[in-house]
Amino acid sequence: MKTNMIRRAGLPLAMVPVAALFAVSSAAGQAVSPADIEYPPLRSVEIQQAERIEMSNGIVVFLLEDHQLPLIDVSVRIRTGSRYEPADMVGLASMTGSVMRTGGAGERSGAEVDLFLEDRGAFLGNSIGTSVGFASMSVLTENFDEVLPILADVLRRPRFEEDKIQEAKVQRRSGISRRNDTPGSIASREFNKLVYGAESPYAAQMEYADIDAIARADLVAFHETYYHPNQVMIGVTGDFDRDAVLDAIESEFGDWQPMDVELPTEFMIASADAGKVYFVEKTDLTQTNFRVGHLGTTIDDPDYFALEIMNQIFGQGWASRLFIKIRADLGLAYAIWGGVGAGYDYPGVFQVGGETKLESTAAALEAVMAEIERMQQGDITDDELAYAKESYLNSFIFNFDSVDEILGRQMLYEYYGYPADFLQTSRDRIEEVTKADVARAAQNHLHPDRLLIMAVADQSKLDRPLSEFGDVVELDITIPDAE
Secondary structure, three states: OHHHHHHHOOOOHHHOOHHHHHHHHHHOOOOOOHHHOOOOOOOOOOOOOOEEEEOOOOOEEEEEEOOOOOEEEEEEEEOOOHHHOOOOOOOHHHHHHHHHHHOOEOOEOHHHHHHHHHHOOOEEEEEEOOOOEEEEEEEEHHHHHHHHHHHHHHHHOEOOOHHHHHHHHHHHHHHHHOOOOOHHHHHHHHHHHHHHOOOOOOOOOOOHHHHHHOOHHHHHHHHHHHOOHHHEEEEEEEOOOHHHHHHHHHHHHOOOOOOOOOOOOOOOOOOOOOOEEEEEEOOOOOEEEEEEEEEOEEOOOOOHHHHHHHHHHHHOOOOOHHHHHHHHHOOOOOEEEEEEOEEOOOOOEEEEEEEEEHHHHHHHHHHHHHHHHHHHOOOOOHHHHHHHHHHHHHOHHHHOOOHHHHHHHHHHHHHOOOOOOHHHHHHHHHHHOOHHHHHHHHHHHOOHHHOEEEEEEOHHHOOOOHHHHOEEEEOOOOOOOOO
16 A cells, blocks of 8 residues: 555655655554664675786786776876975975976976877876875876876976976965964864874974975985885776787886885874863964864774774764764754774874864863763664664775776775775675674773863863863964074
């Protein structure tokens, strides 16, 4: 009867809201509770694997065909990063990465490279992050053989034109001049410095003096140190012929000679003292932007999958404890979120972040710390566990909803030394997580006695003094002038 009523309304069953089904059931005298509905288990998903080929000079190539559109995408990872730059040249890696692309390559100037790509509707990018270098190319299949040599020139033969270096410096000086404009950016930046240490490469802050100290020779030296074929992975997806693409890559990169590169494996992390409140005075604000937390963990942590579920329960989404308690029930925060961050080869950050009225700052901080302690005590309900796992698993498909995503993850896992089937096994590991696992993970990774508290606010308008939470340390965020 229920199905007939819906069909007479002219609606496909798949488009009928769940609430409507309950209403129809009730109208038909068959009350249905959501808790009584049994859902079939999610179907297993076979994730297509890219072909992996290792060239004689050490380049690792990944190939994954997709002939739906006449496009080819190339993704490159290089074993480098800003954590390898000298401490007195913060920003060197970032500048090297950008000027490799803008400053000309091979026989072409930067302007000539731009025009060449524009004429063919192609894109080519290059950058260097904290622990990895990136390059990417997107091109019509018919233009692949023309544009691949440009990518090879950018990676192998950048010109580092002086005018483009100066342009990059101007952009970075502009960024420094604006870095205190947004309270959320201040809170995130200063909290990272508290967690990792201001001298750590994971929280390093570029200053005018760093920019002034960087010369073209430094960019050249950084590139020459890290850009060698045995440091490189190249991934290709799209509409291509396997043998033709391999021949093209061999033609452009095959004569690139490998070189041994010694990479440091240990980097300084020195968290600030816990039990204090670190404060930035901003008298033009009507609300407080805060962070509470401490150092996190890495993805290879045995508790990682239990932490993913704990994060869902604790602070991710509309149904999380933080959102329900602090925003919905107490009305203390406009925005609230939190969780234990995990990095691939260095620790992430556990943090709770949010915004609240100046007049409710102390109350919000109290509520946050109470929720951290409650989570750390490990009292997890069956409903919380089920909802968290369902949320995670329902979004799992977005990890491989395109060939670019599939290949990118395969390259990512190999780059950081994770098993090739890490993604495939993740779903099974999540489904196996129990309440006891979540409780253990929370107890192991939430430390109320190590909390760092960071606030950006107008202290004169707070509901109670921040000194109630510990000694107040006011941070100086004044931007130093160039020497």
